[in-house]
Amino acid sequence: MLQRMVKVQVIGPKKHLNQIVDTLYQAGTIHLEDASRDHEPGGIILQKIEPEEADTLAALISKIEGIQHILPKVSVDTKQEEAIISDLGQQGQEAIIKRAQEVIRTLEPTTKELISKKTDLEFTIENLSRYQDVIEKILPIEEQIPALEGFEITIILIQREFEGLLDLIRDRLTSITKNQCELISASVDEENIATVVIFNRQYAGEVHSFLYSQNVNELRLPPEYLNRPLKDILVLNRERKEEAVALVEQIDSDLRELAITWYMEISALRRLLTDRYEELKVYNKFGQTDYTFIVLGWIPKKLLEPTKMKLRDAYGDLVVVNELEPTPEMMDDAPTFYDNPAIVKPFEYLLSFISHPKYREIDPSPIFAIFFPIFFGLIVGDIGYGFVILGIALLLKKTFSEQFDWIRPLMNLMIIASLPTILFGFVFGKFFGDLGNRLDIIQPMTIMGIYWDRFDAMIPMLILVIAIGVFHIILGLSLGIINQYTKMQCAKYACDCRKHICEKAGMIMAILSVLVLAGALTLFIPEVLMYAGIVMLVIALALIIYGGGLIASMEIISLFGNIVSYARIMAIGISCMVLGVVANELGGMIGVAVIGIAVATVIHMINIILKMFTGSLHSFRLQIVEFGPKFTEGGGKLYKPFRRGDRG
Amino acid sequence: MEWGIPIGAGIAFGLGALGAGIAMSRIGSAGAGTVAERPELFGYMLIFLAIPETLAIFGFVIAAMILIM
Numbered sequence: 152m153l154q155r156m157v158k159v160q161v162i163g164p165k166k167h168l169n170q171i172v173d174t175l176y177q178a179g180t181i182h183l184e185d186a187s188r189d190h191e192p193g194g195i196i197l198q199k200i201e202p203e204e205a206d207t208l209a210a211l212i213s214k215i216e217g218i219q220h221i222l223p224k225v226s227v228d229t230k231q232e233e234a235i236i237s238d239l240g241q242q243g244q245e246a247i248i249k250r251a252q253e254v255i256r257t258l259e260p261t262t263k264e265l266i267s268k269k270t271d272l273e274f275t276i277e278n279l280s281r282y283q284d285v286i287e288k289i290l291p292i293e294e295q296i297p298a299l300e301g302f303e304i305t306i307i308l309i310q311r312e313f314e315g316l317l318d319l320i321r322d323r324l325t326s327i328t329k330n331q332c333e334l335i336s337a338s339v340d341e342e343n344i345a346t347v348v349i350f351n352r353q354y355a356g357e358v359h360s361f362l363y364s365q366n367v368n369e370l371r372l373p374p375e376y377l378n379r380p381l382k383d384i385l386v387l388n389r390e391r392k393e394e395a396v397a398l399v400e401q402i403d404s405d406l407r408e409l410a411i412t413w414y415m416e417i418s419a420l421r422r423l424l425t426d427r428y429e430e431l432k433v434y435n436k437f438g439q440t441d442y443t444f445i446v447l448g449w450i451p452k453k454l455l456e457p458t459k460m461k462l463r464d465a466y467g468d469l470v471v472v473n474e475l476e477p478t479p480e481m482m483d484d485a486p487t488f489y490d491n492p493a494i495v496k497p498f499e500y501l502l503s504f505i506s507h508p509k510y511r512e513i514d515p516s517p518i519f520a521i522f523f524p525i526f527f528g529l530i531v532g533d534i535g536y537g538f539v540i541l542g543i544a545l546l547l548k549k550t551f552s553e554q555f556d557w558i559r560p561l562m563n564l565m566i567i568a569s570l571p572t573i574l575f576g577f578v579f580g581k582f583f584g585d586l587g588n589r590l591d592i593i594q595p596m597t598i599m600g601i602y603w604d605r606f607d608a609m610i611p612m613l614i615l616v617i618a619i620g621v622f623h624i625i626l627g628l629s630l631g632i633i634n635q636y637t638k639m640q641c642a643k644y645a646c647d648c649r650k651h652i653c654e655k656a657g658m659i660m661a662i663l664s665v666l667v668l669a670g671a672l673t674l675f676i677p678e679v680l681m682y683a684g685i686v687m688l689v690i691a692l693a694l695i696i697y698g699g700g701l702i703a704s705m706e707i708i709s710l711f712g713n714i715v716s717y718a719r720i721m722a723i724g725i726s727c728m729v730l731g732v733v734a735n736e737l738g739g740m741i742g743v744a745v746i747g748i749a750v751a752t753v754i755h756m757i758n759i760i761l762k763m764f765t766g767s768l769h770s771f772r773l774q775i776v777e778f779g780p781k782f783t784e785g786g787g788k789l790y791k792p793f794r795r796g797d798r799g
Numbered sequence: 800m801e802w803g804i805p806i807g808a809g810i811a812f813g814l815g816a817l818g819a820g821i822a823m824s825r826i827g828s829a830g831a832g833t834v835a836e837r838p839e840l841f842g843y844m845l846i847f848l849a850i851p852e853t854l855a856i857f858g859f860v861i862a863a864m865i866l867i868m
Contacts, residue, residue, distance in 0.1 A: 504842025609863055712853075719856045725863075772849045 179794025528571025584731020620717030627781030654698025815858015
């Protein structure tokens, strides 16, 4: 059910702004509106409030996040963290900022220094690894490298696909060094070739400049490696790498120690600062004069008194909460606040896929909660499938609800829908398709003289679902009349609403008249009632044309299309049944029992997954396409109270 | 054997399903494009995708009635 909302103004002295906003934030009941925008012609124009501390908080959050990012993640005791948050929270904003600054002062230089050292060392390790790979590859050709005084060695790496460039480089280097150079190549891996270039040192500048200009990947060995045998370089390289790795490990250990000591406080500070920042961000929705501020928003009627009490207890008469006189325009803008029992909550989630009802409209979610499981149950209608769906839903909910927000509501929906599935399974006498019948465990029930086997009772099933469709559509139209009647209380909409009511009443009458006519023609009811049916149809047409014009009379056709659309419950149900039978047939045809059972199980599982999807989709579709538009316009704005984790 | 009845039922269901298929292919591709740009419209896309299935279902109902009656 949707809650009644009240538009309020909270007016208080500007010097207590922060504390009062904090109290409202703690109360978590007000859905904020922009107060500086809302003024009457000729009234005082309110100025927006620009919070001064927002920049400070943003900077602190960024620094704290930086430190938290550097420190390795350690498991946080949520209870202790909550205790820190509560303790610091009680001390107020100044204390939080002061503490955050202290923590940053203590940790920032150390963490920055450590991470910068670590980055340098990691870069060094990467380079050393590269040297090692290349040197190991060119070690076998060391003997070919002449040991000449006054000559320099450099290594260039070339991708194998550009191997042809080596000849060009060789020609150019020969020309630069006046034929005093040698190039020896060796394969490093599948993609790269290492080439050792030995050249007269007097041309070093020109050679390096040429290599640089050609964008060649030059591997410059550190100065201490020069003029040493490659074997010695390898040993030295390995020692340096081990040394660097040890230093990185030491830094990691230092960071871990810091994290153990500080992580919880940093995490708590980050949450506190973010919360405060979010609070401050809404300040520009508040209006101000020289000495007062005004907060404008919506509060659910039932939460208004507790909110007032909280403000009165904290500030006495300093803060005034004004309930604004509702006007049609104002109520058009009221947010929608669902207040349903837990069992209906998943159906609210379903509505979020499309559009929420407007404030004045009837909440469709409790009605969805009745019909969605019935439709799903009629479609799937199998005891075994019902239990499997229940099991899958419970398992997925338990395993993944922390990771994905959507799992919990959708699996709750499946849990609810699995119960009528089991129930209708008993009625249709189905257990994993016709397995129950084959094993003679269960048989379809006979209700009202009809043997509810899904194959034998196709026509009764069709009549049943069409009857459900008629009831559902008439219910939708009736709710539409109630919605329009509610809206009509506002004089602004009275004329339009009257016409809508006539149109919807005409549609209900048209459906009933067709039923009467069909009943009379098939002699299900006395034939004389046919005349009453004709009269009803004429009145219905008159009402529809008055309400929506000639075009609206065409709507009757789509109305009957909507009703026939409920046949999908029977059709998809039978397809589900057939696939179940196919699974059992195929399983039975295979000579080896184990393989037969495996094949049947796989097909049944595919069928179950398919039916979980199509059953939900078509039940949802019947509510949204056929039923919903008969009474709800949608486009409602959801109530988002100004509070932690759900900020307005 | 009377072939007219099963052939009629087959045509009723087959054409209904074909129509649904053609409509769904177009809605599906347009819907995929829409959801890529505006993921919040996924719910609507799913509903739109299910709408032409009515054609196949009507075809199925007619086919079933041809066979049974």
